[in-house]
Amino acid sequence: MPGKTLSPWTLSWFGSAMIALVLALVLALALDIGPGGFDRPEALAVVHLFALGWLAQVMLGALVQFVPVLAARPLAHARLALPALLAVSCGTLALAGGFLGLNGLATLRPFFLLGPALLGAGFAMLTVMILATLVTRQTLRLAEVRMVMLALVGLAGLWLSGVAMVLTLEGSGVVVDLSQALPLHLLFGIGGFLTVAAFGVSYKLFAMFLIAPEGASWQRHAVFALAALMAGLLLGGLALLAAGGRVMPVLIGVSAVSVAGCGLYLHDVRRLWRARRRPVPEVNMAWSRVALGFLALAVLLMPLAVLQGGALAEAGVFAALVGWLSTLTLSQMIRITAFLTWIQVFAPLIGRRKVPLVQQLTQPRRAAWALALWSLSAGAAALCLLAGAHVGFRLALGGLLIAALLILSELVAIRSLSHLPKSERPARLPPLILPVFLKPSLQTETQR
Amino acid sequence: MTDPRDGLLQALRGVVDPETGRDLMAMGMIYEARLSGGFAQVTMTTTSRGCPLTEMLRQGVEAAVLAVPGIDRAEVCLTWDPPWTPDRMEAQAF
Numbered sequence: 231m232p233g234k235t236l237s238p239w240t241l242s243w244f245g246s247a248m249i250a251l252v253l254a255l256v257l258a259l260a261l262d263i264g265p266g267g268f269d270r271p272e273a274l275a276v277v278h279l280f281a282l283g284w285l286a287q288v289m290l291g292a293l294v295q296f297v298p299v300l301a302a303r304p305l306a307h308a309r310l311a312l313p314a315l316l317a318v319s320c321g322t323l324a325l326a327g328g329f330l331g332l333n334g335l336a337t338l339r340p341f342f343l344l345g346p347a348l349l350g351a352g353f354a355m356l357t358v359m360i361l362a363t364l365v366t367r368q369t370l371r372l373a374e375v376r377m378v379m380l381a382l383v384g385l386a387g388l389w390l391s392g393v394a395m396v397l398t399l400e401g402s403g404v405v406v407d408l409s410q411a412l413p414l415h416l417l418f419g420i421g422g423f424l425t426v427a428a429f430g431v432s433y434k435l436f437a438m439f440l441i442a443p444e445g446a447s448w449q450r451h452a453v454f455a456l457a458a459l460m461a462g463l464l465l466g467g468l469a470l471l472a473a474g475g476r477v478m479p480v481l482i483g484v485s486a487v488s489v490a491g492c493g494l495y496l497h498d499v500r501r502l503w504r505a506r507r508r509p510v511p512e513v514n515m516a517w518s519r520v521a522l523g524f525l526a527l528a529v530l531l532m533p534l535a536v537l538q539g540g541a542l543a544e545a546g547v548f549a550a551l552v553g554w555l556s557t558l559t560l561s562q563m564i565r566i567t568a569f570l571t572w573i574q575v576f577a578p579l580i581g582r583r584k585v586p587l588v589q590q591l592t593q594p595r596r597a598a599w600a601l602a603l604w605s606l607s608a609g610a611a612a613l614c615l616l617a618g619a620h621v622g623f624r625l626a627l628g629g630l631l632i633a634a635l636l637i638l639s640e641l642v643a644i645r646s647l648s649h650l651p652k653s654e655r656p657a658r659l660p661p662l663i664l665p666v667f668l669k670p671s672l673q674t675e676t677q678r
Numbered sequence: 679m680t681d682p683r684d685g686l687l688q689a690l691r692g693v694v695d696p697e698t699g700r701d702l703m704a705m706g707m708i709y710e711a712r713l714s715g716g717f718a719q720v721t722m723t724t725t726s727r728g729c730p731l732t733e734m735l736r737q738g739v740e741a742a743v744l745a746v747p748g749i750d751r752a753e754v755c756l757t758w759d760p761p762w763t764p765d766r767m768e769a770q771a772f
Contacts, residue, residue, distance in 0.1 A: 236730045302728035438726065441698065441764050441772075507764040508698075509772055572696055573730060580731075580738025581693045582745075588696050 237298065238665030239311040241570060241645075243291020244563060245663030246319045248638050250283025251556075255631040263627075264620040268544060275329035281419060281551060282349070283322040286385075288559050289427050290318065290356050292566070293378065296431055297363045300375055306362035307355075314355035321348030325396075332399065342400060346393045353389055357382050373446055373454040377430030380454070383461045384422025387468060391415040394471070410477045413536065414467045417484055420550045422464055425525075426457045428558060429495055432518075435562060436499060439515050440506035449498040456491035460484055478536075485533040492529040496522060513594040514565035517557060517601040524553025524608065545615040552630070553608040560637055561601055568592045568644050574660045575647065586654055593640065593649050600636035603629055682748035683713050689742040690720070693735070697725075698771075702739065706766025709757065716750040718743045727758045 254276050257263075261272045268277065298305045305311070321344075328342025360382060369375045395411050397404035437444045467480035499522060503511075531546035568591040576585040607629030614623035645662050647655045690708050691701045702708050702722065710721040720739055724732045736754050743752040 299726065299728035299730065302726075434726075438697075441725075441767075443763055443765075444726075507767060507772055569697075573734070576696070577731060577734040580696075580734055581689075581740070581742035582738065585694075585696065587694075587699045589699075 236570070236573065237294045237305050237308065237311060239315060240291050240295040241567065241663045242312075242665065243287055243294065243315055244567065244641075246315060247284050247288035247291065248634075248641065250279055250287060250319075250322065251634050252631070252638065254280040254284060255627060255634055258627050259624065259631065262624075264623045265541065265544060265615050265618045271329045271331075271333035274332075275326040278329065279322065279326045282325070283319070285424055285551065285555055285559065286419075287315075287318055287322070288563065289424055290314075292431060292559075292562075293360055293427065294356070295566070295570075296434070297360050297378065300372070300378065300434060301363050301366060301369045303363065303366075305359060307359045310355040310359050314352045314359070317348045317352030317355065321345050321350075321352055324348060328396070342396060346389070346396050350389055350393070353385055357385070373450040374430040374433040376454050377426050377433075377457060380457055380461055381423050381427035381430065384418050384424075384426055384464070387418035387461070387464055388415065388423050391418055391468060391471070406471055407474070410471055413481055414464060414471060414477055416547060417481070418464055420547065420555070421484070421488055422461055424555050425492075425550070426461075428555060429453060429457070432499070432558070433502075436502050436515070436518070439508070439565065440502060440511060441508045442502045442506040447498055447501065449494045449501070453491050453495045453498065456487050456494070460487045460491065463487065481536045482533070485536050488529055488532055492525055496526060512565065512589065513592070513597050513601070514561045517561040517598070517605065520601075520605045521554050521558035521561065524549050524557060524605075527612075528554050541616050541618060545612045548615055549608070549612045553605070553612060557601065557605055557608065560604060560634075564592060564597050564637065564640060564644070567641050571644055571647070571660065575656055586650055591644050591647060591649060593643065597637070597640050600633050600640060603636070604633035607633060682716070682746060685746035685748065686711055686713055686718055686743060689746050690739065693738050693742050695725075695735075696731070700767070700771050702735070704768045704771040706768065707735075707762060708739075713749070716748060718746075718749045718752045720752070720754045721757055722754060723756065723758055723762045725762050727761070732756065 257272075257276045257279065261276065263270070263273045263276055267273055294305060294311055323345075324341040325345025327338040328345050331338035331340075331342055361379065364375055364379060391411055391414050394404055394406045395408060395415060398406050398408060398411075433450065434444070436442070463480050463483045467477045467484075470477050470480060528546055528550035531542060531549060535543040535546035565588075568588050571591055572586075572588045579585050607626045611623055611626035611630065614620075614626055642662065643649060646659055687703070690703050690711060693702050694700065695702060695705050695707070698705065705725070707724065708720065708722050710719070712719045720743060722736065722739060724735060736756055740752050740754045743749055743754065
C-alpha cells in the first residue's frame, strides 16, 4: 500500500508544537521573564510550555513519523497517535495553568495534578507505539534504534521527577528536596530524552540529507554506551532523591559522561559530513551545523553550571533548549514538512508526468534568514543570561519571536505550495495540519 | 519507431528521485532491467529500506515502463540485497 510507513498525524503534532512555541515566546515577553527570574511560577509555566509544548511535542511527532523509517515497517498501534497528541497538548496546557495557580490564581490550581496525569497517559501511549514498532531482532542491532529506545527511559525519568516535584508543591504525602530534584529533572529532559532522541534520529536523517554512507562507526556504538551510562546514573540519582540523599556526585558523573558522549557524537557527524556526496548541503543541514555548535557550547557549560548554578546554569539550559534542540528542530522541520507535503500531493504522479522536486516547495533564502535570526537571537539571549542583562535578554526574545513567526509563515507557504508556479499546484490543496490519507480523489484532481 | 529496449532505459531515466533531482539510473537504484518480448522486468531498490516513498517509486517505475510503446506487461520488484550506498551513484550524478 503506498505510504504505508507514513504517519498521517505528524503535521498535526508539528502544528500543535509551533503554536506552543509562539505562545511561549509571546508570554515570556508579556510576563517580563528575564535573567534570575526563572523560579517564578509564571516563568515555570512558560518554560514548560516551551520545553513540553514545543520541544517534546515536535520530537514525539517526529518520532511517530521516523520510527517506521528506522524499523522499515508501519507504525504499530497507529490509532493511538491522535489520543496521544490530545493528551500531551492538553496535559502541557494544564501543567502551565497549574503553575500559574501557584501564583494565587486559585481557579487554575486543580490543573496542577491533571497536567502530569494527562502527560503520563500521552507518554505511555507513545511509548507503546514506538517500542512495538522498533523492537525486532533486525533493528535492535542498530545503535540509532537503541538510542531512540533509551530516550524513552529519559522521558520516563523526566515524568517521574516532575510528578514528585508537583506532588511536593501540592503538599501531598510525597516530599522531595526540590533543589535536588530540579537538576535531575532538567538533565532527564534535556539530556536523557531530547538530546538522546535527537542523536538517534539525526544519524539517519543527516546521512539521508547529505547522501553519506550510513554504516555504523565505533563512535556511534560508544555514544550509545555513554548515553546508557548517563541514563543509569540519572536513574540512580532518582533513587537517591527518593531516599533523601544528595545528588551532586551523580550530577558531576553525568556532566563528565555528557562531555565525552557529545564529543564523540560531534566527531561522528563530522565524519558523515566529510563523506557526503551532496556537494552543497541544503539549508536544513547548513543550519543544523549551527545547532551542533550550540550543543558544543551547552555541554562545555554543563560542568560549570552543575558546580556553580545561577547564571551559568540558566545560560547552559538556554543554549541547550533554544540553541541546540530548537535550531536543529526548526531547520529539519522545514525540510520534513516539504517532504511530507510533496508525498501527499506529488508522489502518486511519479513516473506518470513531470513533478517538481521537494526543494522547490521551499524558499531556501527566506528560511535561511529566519534561521539566522533565530540562531543570533539564541546566542545573544544566552550571553545576556550570563551577564544578567535584562533588557538585552528581552530584545533577544523579541528576535526569537520574529524568527519563529517567519518560520511559521514559511511552513504555511510550504503547505500551501505557494513557492510553486500556479500551473504546478493541484486544484485542491492538502489541509494545513489535519491528516491526508492519500485519497485517490486528491490524486485525480492533481493529474488534471 | 524506437527500439523498446532503448525505450525501457529512457523510461527509467525519466523517473526522478524527488530528493536529489537525479534519475533512478544515475542514483544507482535500478539493479536490473530486462525485456523479453513485450514483458519488462525491473529490479530496483531505494536509498533506505524504510523510505516512505518506496512503494510509490515502484509504482512510478511500473507506470513509466508500461508507457513505452511495445511494452505491454511489466514486473517491478524491490530488493535491498545488496543495500544501496552512495557508491552506487553514477560518477557524474553530482
